[in-house]
Amino acid sequence: MTQRVLIGYANLADAPIEAEVLDAAGVEIVVAPELDSADLPDLLRQADALMVTLQPVTASLMAELERCKIICRIGTGVDAIDIPAATARGIWVTNVPDYSIDEVSTHAIALVLAQARNLFAHREAARGGDWRYLADTPIRRFAGQTLGVLGLGRIGRASARKGRGLGLDVIACDPYVGEDVFAEAGARRVDFPTLLAESDYLTLHVPLTDETRRLIDAAALARMKPSAYLVNTSRGEVVDIPALLEAVRGRRIAGAGIDVLPVEPPAANDPILNEERIIVTPHIAWASNEAARDVRVRGAEDVIRVLRGEPPRYPINDIRVAGVSPHPSPLPL
């Protein structure tokens, strides 16, 4: 029987890269953009694999996935997928953790630099014929200031190294990694209150978990320097956005660079889009031509591995240790 991959984020015309890999393996592609087709229950029941980007994959949606062996997240963050529910059903969950480390860390540093040099206000000034240094947002010499990194994983480490390359002192908070990781990133280990208090630029690189949801709330923002900037390229819900708006408006911090929001896209009249000292980008920290290709090829390759009965290259869960046997025999491809 032909195996079927349900792609939940594109119409077929937009999935040529996945098709290169999946067609070559003889797998049929079915597309239900945003997982909202009227035929969805049937499509889910017939899917041997599901590929998603940010679409929620809940336990109740999984209840329809009768033959599915892998839920493949084309991207990094897997917070929209109920992983314990997938494990209990013997479904692998995978992501592509290494497709945009360079891109996201560069974007974080770009937001730091844009704030540090007051780039966008000066662009507006130049366009308006105001050919001078805007003294109301003073610019400080970059070297000698401190970059704080929350989460010293793949992207956090790359951001730390790039920050050091620019002459910043780097401190980081990550209770889950060892001293070797701090040494390799060139970052001094600090606790969370110290990170907040000492950072001139605080860049967030944690996953969204119960522990990190709204970790940057009013109390955390109040501990930051009034001259400090916050940068978030991780997950929108890590920051309490109303509290951030209040902190920036009240000059309790200097500004922010935000690539991710709790609700994406935001409403057109969302105040964060028009706040003078907050730069918002539309969740594009990952983006480059190379990353856009790599993520789809590597995701599709993991789908093929699992449909062949092999373990995936990028597993998030391990269905073999959950006491649930994976689907009995490798299926022919």
Ligand code: NAD
């Ligand atoms: P990673 O898993 O490699 O690293 C995350 C690090 O955070 C780990 O070292 C972990 O120990 C640490 N951590 C977890 N909880 C923590 C806590 N409470 N305090 C401090 N540290 C904690 O992840 P990554 O690949 O570096 O991705 C980082 C973030 O970037 C994720 O949220 C991911 O979803 C996001 N991301 C965003 C984009 C984008 O386009 N904006 C693209 C890719 C990834």
